[in-house]
Amino acid sequence: MAEKPRVLVIEREAAHGQAILDGLGDSVELVSVRSISRALSLLRDGRFEGVYVDASQLAAARWVGMIIQAEEILDAIADGVAVVDPDLRIIWANPEFLSFAGDADKAVGTRFYQAFAEAEILGPEPCPFTTSVASRGPSSTVLKVRNNRYLKVTVTPVFDARHVLTHLIALTREITDETQQQLKVNAIAQAGDELADLTPDELSQMGAEERTDLLKYNIARHMKDLMGLDFIEIRLVDRASNRLVPLLTEGMTPLAASRELSVAKEGQGVTGLVAATGQSYLCPDTTKDPYYIEGAENARSSLTVPLIYHGNVIGTLNVESPHTDSFDDRDRQFLEIYGRNVASALNTLELLQAEKASTANASVQAISREVALPLDDVITDAVTVLDRYAGHDEDVIARLRHLLYRAREIRGIIQKVGSTIAPPPTNRITPPPAARLAGARILVVDADEAIRRSAHQLLGMQGAVVETARDAREAVALARQEAYSAALADIRLPDLDGYAIFKRLREVQPDTPVILMTGFGYDPTHSIVKARQEGLQTVLYKPFRSDRLMEAVEQALHTQRGDRPEVDGVPKPADPTPPPPLDGSD
Incomplete structure (x- = not known):
């Protein structure tokens, strides 16, 4: 007897065509299912002469057909x-x-x-x-x-x-590749934070040698955890001798670890070349590279990146592998990111060896002086981007605010450590900090780097927290994000004159007194005259002595608190003997 034709019946609900199915029962073999998934499985595995489905389920049946027809495309x-x-x-x-x-x-x-x-x-x-x-x-x-x-x-x-x-x-x-890339970037960022992740109390209790050992331990651990590397060398530039002094040598031969190297493009290996050019160097095969000098025994490839801080090469970071072509451009990018963190940690933790003979007080002052403007650059750049990016991606805004917090935190850590470990000077040239500047936040706006640097030193020594801007745009962005006790602005900014910056700062922070700074007799746009008509109280003429600066700031703070000014707001003309410029030497 011939086999009956098989018909697949999809009954997802009570069958409305039961009479039709009963009539077909004698002539065909009915296979009933109640789910689309079961129907699809049977159609794939068995042969059917037809499919019966109620009109109300036609959409589902069409979907089954499309899946079967599109299977070859989906497979490909x-x-x-x-x-x-x-x-x-x-x-x-x-x-x-x-x-x-x-x-x-x-x-x-x-x-x-x-x-x-x-x-x-x-x-x-x-x-x-x-x-x-x-x-x-x-x-x-x-x-x-x-x-x-x-x-x-x-x-x-x-x-x-x-x-x-x-x-x-x-x-x-x-997305394994891109995810692992992002995980490594995140790990590098976290590792960079860990390099200098010490509380002020911990910093004050650790000597320079202990901090150096901690940094070396962290770097070696990160290199192994993040990149699986056992052969690492870090050298620092000694500016006095132009030598590259070893700081960390992991897995290098004794000869390589003690080798004398200098900053030079020729004859000093890859390390000397990188220190001289400030450019990373990838060596895929050490046996064929003219610059390579043996570091790790039987190394067959190496990668060397410069340690750069504030635009200057302060050292080199070199890693090596026993295999050829172990490093690629992605590894170079990772190592450069980590190298910037190492350079920052070296500066923050006072690990640069060039100042070994300096006293603790001189070291703290040098660090504060060198870190002040770079931190200001970080803060002003972050604030400017934050000011423009408001209303967009909240995650980006949160990261920018965290960056601002960490930059200001670093400055606070340095100041606190300095006050803890630096002995008080025996011959103090400037007077002790005035009580009225303790805790005051001062904004200084001047295109002259020397003025901004000196403002940090002179006002900071008097207990003030100083932040600087190079032009009016940066100043206004800072003022939108942070409240200041007083602001000092030069009348010759690159983008606005004195009257315009006076008005903009007053608009953003109406209660913050603004001091205008100018050279004697130089006011071509009559900024001071116009600003006086709108409430300008204090003008500071350059060049001036530190006591003139202190007098102007204290007067502005008096005005802010509602006190009656003790002077008329116009500093006296210069003494017959020209005072030293605002360069921090007064």
């Missing part, structure tokens, strides 16, 4: 694709998706997350399936699976004409 695409039913069971998956699964043969029919071995949801969505159904739109998350592979899963729900969920499409793309 690079991304993984899985069709999941409302119970999160995998109905169908293309080969790329199955390659991610722990057991490809058993993936279809299992729940989505169970198909992956050691699956860990990293976010941002804890469950994209639930979120996509609730939002009726795509939802994404990152999934970590076995062998440290990372997948980006984007789930899109599909609803029928009655808005009932029929299935979900999970598009899966491997």
Whole structure:
């Protein structure tokens, strides 16, 4: 007897065409299912002469047909694709998706997350399936699976004409490379923070040698953890002799560790070349490189980057490997980022060896003097970007605010450490800090770097917290973000004259007294006259002595507190003997 033709009957609900099915029962073999997923599985594995479906379920039937017809296309695409039913069971998956699964043969029919071995949801969505159904739109998350592979899963729900969920499409793309890149960048940033992550009390209790040992230990640990490197060398530039003094040598031969090297483009190996040019150097094969001098025994490739602080090369960081072509451009970028952190830590923790013979007080003053303007640059740049970026990505804004906090924190740490470990000078040239400047925040706006540097030294010695700006744009941005006790502004700024900057600062901070600074007799735009008509109280003429500066600032603070000024706001003309300029020497 010939076999009856097989017909697949999809009965998702009570069959409305039961009479028709009863009539077909004698002439065909009916195979009934109640779910689309089961129907799709049977159609893939068996042969049927036809499919019966009620008119109300035509949309679902068309979807089954489209899946079957599109299967060859889906099999060929690079991304993984899985069709999941409302119970999160995998109905169908293309080969790329199955390659991610722990057991490809058993993936279809299992729940989505169970198909992956050691699956860990990293976010941002804890469950994209639930979120996509609730939002009726795509939802994404990152999934970590076995062998440290990372997948980006984007789930899109599909609803029928009655808005009932029929299935979900999970598009899966491997992002292992870019994720590991980002993880390494984050690890490098965190490692950089750790280099100088000491409280003021810890800093005050540790000597220079202890801090050097701590930094060397952290660097060696980071190199092994972040890049798997055991061969590391750091040398610092001794400006007096132009020598490259070893600070850290891990895994180098005794000959290499004790080798005398200088800053030079020729004859001093890769390290001397990098120190002289300020450019990183990648050596893929040490046996063929004309600059390479043996460091680690049997090293076959190396990477050397400069340690740069405030535009100056202060040392070099060299790593080596026993294999050729171990480093690429990505490693160079990572090492340069870390090198900047090392350079910053060396400066912040007073590890530069050029000032070994200096007293603790001189060291603290030198660090404060050198760090002041670079920190101001960081603060003004961050504030300017923050001022322009307001209203956009909140994560970027939060990072900028954190950057401002850390920059100001570094300045505070240096000041606190200096006050703790630096002995008081026996012959004090300037008077002790005036009580009225203790805790005062002063904004100094001048294009002249010497003026800004001296403002930090002179006002900082009197207990004030000083921040500087190079032009009016930076000054206004700072004033929008931070309250100041007083502001000093030159009338010859690159972008605004004295009257304009006076008005802008008063608009942003109406209660902050503004002092205008000018050279004697130089006011071509009559800024001072116009500013006086709008409330200018104090003018400071340059060049001036430190006591003139202190008098002007104290008077401005009197005015801010509502006290009656003791002088008329116009400093006296210069003494017959010209006073020294504002260069910090007074």
